[in-house]
Amino acid sequence: MEATEKKVARLATPGLRPGGRSARVQASVHAAVQALLAEHDRAELSVPQVAALAGVTPSTIYRRWGDLNELLADVAVERLRPETEPADTGGLRSDLESWLEQYREEMSSEPGRAMLRDVLASLGSAIGAAQCCAFSRQQLAVIAARAKTRGDVVPDLDAMVEVCLAPILYGILFDATIMDEGFVRRLVDRLLTPAP
Amino acid sequence: MEATEKKVARLATPGLRPGGRSARVQASVHAAVQALLAEHDRAELSVPQVAALAGVTPSTIYRRWGDLNELLADVAVERLRPETEPADTGGLRSDLESWLEQYREEMSSEPGRAMLRDVLASLGSAIGAAQCCAFSRQQLAVIAARAKTRGDVVPDLDAMVEVCLAPILYGILFDATIMDEGFVRRLVDRLLTPAP
Numbered sequence: 289m290e291a292t293e294k295k296v297a298r299l300a301t302p303g304l305r306p307g308g309r310s311a312r313v314q315a316s317v318h319a320a321v322q323a324l325l326a327e328h329d330r331a332e333l334s335v336p337q338v339a340a341l342a343g344v345t346p347s348t349i350y351r352r353w354g355d356l357n358e359l360l361a362d363v364a365v366e367r368l369r370p371e372t373e374p375a376d377t378g379g380l381r382s383d384l385e386s387w388l389e390q391y392r393e394e395m396s397s398e399p400g401r402a403m404l405r406d407v408l409a410s411l412g413s414a415i416g417a418a419q420c421c422a423f424s425r426q427q428l429a430v431i432a433a434r435a436k437t438r439g440d441v442v443p444d445l446d447a448m449v450e451v452c453l454a455p456i457l458y459g460i461l462f463d464a465t466i467m468d469e470g471f472v473r474r475l476v477d478r479l480l481t482p483a484p
Numbered sequence: 485m486e487a488t489e490k491k492v493a494r495l496a497t498p499g500l501r502p503g504g505r506s507a508r509v510q511a512s513v514h515a516a517v518q519a520l521l522a523e524h525d526r527a528e529l530s531v532p533q534v535a536a537l538a539g540v541t542p543s544t545i546y547r548r549w550g551d552l553n554e555l556l557a558d559v560a561v562e563r564l565r566p567e568t569e570p571a572d573t574g575g576l577r578s579d580l581e582s583w584l585e586q587y588r589e590e591m592s593s594e595p596g597r598a599m600l601r602d603v604l605a606s607l608g609s610a611i612g613a614a615q616c617c618a619f620s621r622q623q624l625a626v627i628a629a630r631a632k633t634r635g636d637v638v639p640d641l642d643a644m645v646e647v648c649l650a651p652i653l654y655g656i657l658f659d660a661t662i663m664d665e666g667f668v669r670r671l672v673d674r675l676l677t678p679a680p
Binding site: 405408409417418420421425446449450451453454455457458459461462463466475478 | 601604605613614616617621642645646647649650651653654655657658659660662671674
């Protein structure tokens with residue numbers, strides 16, 4: 289029971305009273321989606337099926353998430369929430385290379401692509417996609433702040449996103465051929481090589 | 485680089501015999517989808533409805549496109565096919581700024597986003613997304629070839645894609661806040677500023 293409460297608290301979105309009815313509904317609906325996705329193709333999922341497994345009515349889901357796409361995007365965003373800070377490897381370049389390489393690997397994987405697809409399927413609202421990129425920005429900000437305390441010259445956050453993060457997502461979504469052996473290293477070189 | 489050029493060539497839509505039965509089916513199904521999309525939300529579309537308007541059987545569509553998502557992606561890719569070469573403005577920097585700014589505008593628009601969403605919805609196969617990026621690569625290759633004949637030093641095509649194209653698509657899909665007033669100019673500066 290205590291473990292469940294903790295899980296609910298961790299899963300709760302900001303502003304929900306941990307353990308409150310709203311947080312419990314969200315946790316059980318998310319858990320139902322994840323359980324169903326583990327065994328079924330997403331094309332087979334339906335709102336009534338999720339509702340039945342979560343022990344809520346379909347109208348609860350429609351009222352809260354709008355439709356299945358929004359629900360899937362919400363679950364995907366939660367799974368994209370980082371669990372730990374980027375590893376501290378002792379330097380800006382190696383921190384960046386290490387985190388970006390891990391990010392590239394995770395997002396290129398079949399589950400990573402499925403999450404990206406779900407997040408982007410609700411492109412109309414774009415809230416899921418914005419939240420997904422906000423997580424990555426936060427991780428890069430942690431790396432940047434750490435480098436500043438070491439006394440390094442640190443590129444601004446927009447440059448980190450544009451030069452390093454954007455090509456990785458472009459590679460995954462549109463053109464895997466650019467992601468060759470030295471891909472991530474090349475991106476970090478480009479970011480850290482100062483203009484003349 | 486040569487391998488990349490070959491890939492682009494291979495991705496070009498294989499030669500349908502113009503006016504043949506296959507090409508006529510494709511043309512009428514595409515036209516039906518576009519007509520329906522002009523009046524209905526894509527969530528309301530169905531294969532039987534498209535088939536009825538196009539004057540083919542639903543099984544013709546299933547056999548050729550697999551499912552509705554693949555068909556929508558195929559139509560979106562066709563609409564993304566460039567109709568003209570990038571404008572020749574007399575110099576590499578201005579050619580790039582002009583084409584990238586136009587690309588950003590078109591893809592940020594509501595129809596542009598809808599096309600991107602359709603292309604990415606078939607992310608499983610990734611063929612639509614690859615074709616969509618192959619078109620952009622071809623346009624950048626035209627700009628590069630033109631600059632070479634003027635005697636300019638020209639960055640390689642992967643760098644053009646990574647430094648200029650990737651952040652535009654990232655901005656549209658994930659984070660509109662990076663696309664400020666000087667966005668495209670900043671990307672081109674980054675590409676054309678030689679390493680020290």
